[in-house]
Amino acid sequence: MSNNKLKRADILFSSYSVAPYEILKRTMQKDKDFVINELTESGLRGRGGAGFPTGLKWKFFAQEENETKYIICNADEGEPGTFKDRKLLVEVPRKVISGMAIAAWACNAKNGIIYLRAEYNNLIPELKKEIEVFNEYAKKFNLEFNVEIYSGAGAYICGEETALIESMEGKRGEPRNKPPFPIQNGYLGKPTLVNNVETFAACSMVCRYGAAEYKSYGTSDQHGSKLFSLSGDSPKEGVHELELGMKVSDFVEEYGDGDTKAVQIGGVAGFCIPRKEFDTTIIGEGNTTGGATMIFNSTRSMYNVIHNYLDFFAEESCGQCTPCRIGTQQLLKGIEAVKSGEKPESYLDDLVKLSKTMKLTSKCGLGQSVTNSFSSIVKNFREEMIY
Amino acid sequence: MSKINLIIDGQKIEVEKGMTILDAAKKINVNIPTLCHHEDLCVAGNCRVCVVEVKGRERLEASCATPAEEGMDILTNTAKVRNARKDIVSLLVSEHNTQCTTCYRNTNCELQDLAAEYNVDGDRYLSVLKPNIKVDKSSWSIEKDDSKCVRCQRCVRTCAELQHVNALTVSHKGNEMKISTFADLPFNEVVCTNCGQCVNRCPTGALTERRYFDEVWEAIGDPNKHVVMNTAPSVRVALGEMFDNEVGTRVTGKMVTAMRKMGADSVLDTDFGADLTIIEEGNELLTRLKSALVDGDKSIKLPMITSCSPGWVKFIEHMFPNHLGHLSTCKSPQQMFGAMTKTYYAEKKGVDPKDIVSIAVMPCAAKKYEANRPEMNDSGYRDIDAGLTTREFGLMIKQAGLDFNNLEDTEFDSIMGQSTGAGIIFGATGGVMEAALRTAYAVVTGRSVPFENLNITPVRGTDGIRAASIKIEGTLPEWSFLEGVDLNVAVAHGLKNARIIMDEIAAGKSPYHFIEVMGCPGGCIGGGGQPIPTNADIRAKRTKAIYEEDMSKPIRMSHENPEITQIYSEFLEKPLGHKSHELLHTHYRKRNRY
Amino acid sequence: MAEIAKIIQEKVETYGRERKALIPILQGIVAEKNYVENQDMVSIAKALDLSAADVYGTASFYSFIENEEKGEFVIRVCKSITCEMKGKHKVLKALEDELRIKLGETTHNKKFSLVETNCLGLCDVGPAMLVNEEPYTHLTPEKIHDVISVYRNK
Incomplete structure (x- = not known):
């Protein structure tokens, strides 16, 4: 598909060359349908991980006719290895709020909520200041859009949009059955648009540069820039904005410590790519777009890595559906049993099969995605699982 | 559509x-x-x-x-579907206490059925059952064993949606997720009404009724004890299901025979207690109406609400503690029956009440709790010594080695074994109301209620709340104050609907004089102690059987029951008389809502 | 109790006497005294017309809403993979030694509680921890004494 080399981008964190909320102001001078269409044209996909086309989501949301509609910025950034939303909220909150405001204007919604994870509570004072600035401009622009911050209470699963909504309604953060989708029936039963922090920031960038220019970044399939939260065995840990479509090998060459044995793409819900596949794997293609990237060098035990992931999943599953609640525990106990010799090596194959069932039958993305890291680690580092 | x-x-x-x-x-x-x-x-x-x-x-x-x-x-x-289902059932089994042989729900367990259907291999996965799970046996009615829980949340939904009690919740998350009471307090310390609807919907042995059959067998085996068993109307239309009879089969005669063969000294009918309740409660209603309408006594609480259903009684004690005055002071048929067993019956039979063991077979889990309420010993002895569910009783019949379906039909013993169709219909929602109206109308006017075959159809049915208005005309002289009065009545079943009724009363907007409330959906035929499963179709068939049993009775009004006439002339003297107040009426207490 | 009633009142004014006020109330109580007692849950249930069991079930879902008594300062050490790789175990050990408690415990003077938590979103600057809401990064065993000392004297 693409032989893109690693290309840095400087879009999301580029400094403002215009007055505050100028992008919002200029966008509001355009036609609403045109703006939504631009988003569709830009090829932007949700940056939280699921990768749903953003323009399409906005289009559906705009079609919902209701006096009360909610726009929720999902800042429940709980995926281990992800911290780019924190950086956006700290450094360029204006772009995020602009994106929300553009959505509000384009889709006729008046209520905005930033769902901020509890771990980020220390960001609230600065965010509130920015919201006050926004309110001034909104008034000037005659835009009726009220933005509030809702603080989470500590649950990874609330990053799933329906769990997030349940939580805001004062309930246990358990994902809902879908359909209906939040676009039709979301927070308090009202149409609700939930987008990730980065998605909103990217939306305002699409509006700033126009679909054509935004689309020129990346590849023919993966458009625009993407933030990568890089951690692990790298001398360059931190958030990096890159064009999509690079090979893992390019990534490793730039960011590895010279001894990289595996790269986890898309957080613990994503895939673990072993060295032998660095050349053939393109980031963002067939793997998730959340952007959490962890590098492991040859001193790391991949057994410890997957054990840590599974521990996390077993704890953070909401617990309501069977495959996720029990499956996560089984995988964890299972690898321990193989390691200790209580179960034969072949049990690993049974566990991989189980993780596939979890993918087929779990209610939400959490249980469905466990197999990604589990199968890729067990398959590629099998000997580490045993000895 | x-x-x-x-x-x-x-x-x-x-x-x-x-x-x-x-x-x-x-x-x-x-x-x-x-x-x-x-x-x-x-x-x-x-x-x-x-x-x-x-x-x-x-x-x-x-x-x-x-x-x-x-x-x-x-x-x-497809293979994909079958494999996935098998995996899921295997996972559930791996989280489960699989000591099926010692489980009360053995052979009637949905997880067991699924595991058998998918031929689940017990060694497929490691056990992730939490160690050291303690069974909560604090309640008189319900036991909770988390080691058998599949986290389907049926119980939580039942408690919330059908009953509006919310004693159960889902707590914690992930591998710690479980079904809990508030702060995991013991069942007997929370707002649980003991209705047992959760037990009836639990697919496994996680929620069961507390069993008393060992104590009952012991009493039966004790030559010094005189065992009196009485059975509620709903048992006879559901017990057959335990022996593979079609739902809605009436097995009254076989049930009586079974009790006798099991060794009960006397097999009596709770319906007699129901008839007695109608006399007392009917008179209580008329007295309240007179006090309110003629004497203008503002302290009289109307509407008056029935008190037969112990789940409902505990519900109002928890949820509406300031409105207990609306409850009829009558004990339930079970407790009236028990009180009469230890007094009137003992006297007539010449048995020392201390040697009598009174056992009630009920479609109910809450009846166990009611039997154990401390105040239920006005005779100096416990009104009821043990309460059994239909399910426990069915199991006892099996334990006794009886070929139930081939037993001959026999009649209840006497005294306190005769009953009317009015007593029978207590088992279905609306039945108490209908029975009360049949008698009250007859008492007040000297004529039968103006409905064909005495079937007061407006109060029958399955709607959660049903209201009716009956014009009283042609009263006898002593009841002339009721002439032309439209008696407004309502029937509610399922505690969700009870709450609606009570909210109306609390708001001072209730238009009714008399209300029947049953804690369980469908009334007693859908009780928490009935055979599992119970659902809308099954409830409808049991209800049909109840009304058939009513029609089959030669006497269909409580006040015409000759044994009722006899007990008043020989023992109680008159309704609401001194002895009645002492033995057949009770009081209620405020309970904490949280 | 008066404080709790006040918190409930404030949040009800902001969010309405509705279920959506529940988590903000719980958070308000945690901010006040670091955990929510059973009695508080009963008060909340009354105020919002919920069952106490419902309040308990919801509260127990969230890891930042504690049902057991916690110290004035709750130390949450990130246990995610990258923090583990960067030496979380040693940091945790240093904390245990400094505070003279084990993971999951609270000091006798009710000043500190030590718990582990899932990813704090500080993976590039790990090992990391929160003391109440304040993040600490690039931790080493050597830094622990100084960090704790600041709170000891608060």
């Missing part, structure tokens, strides 16, 4: 829009296994046992939670 077309296992089918895949499949007799699904409850989609393949989608869909859509092509029996 618009229609949609889809294909299930190659078969074209047209269904109403909005119907789930599961229900659509049911229409063409395609059986999809379920566990968390229960037709009385909202959709959960938790257990994932019911997954099916939708062509064009990689992931499987939970058929109970997925609406059928136009053009869907669904496969319910």
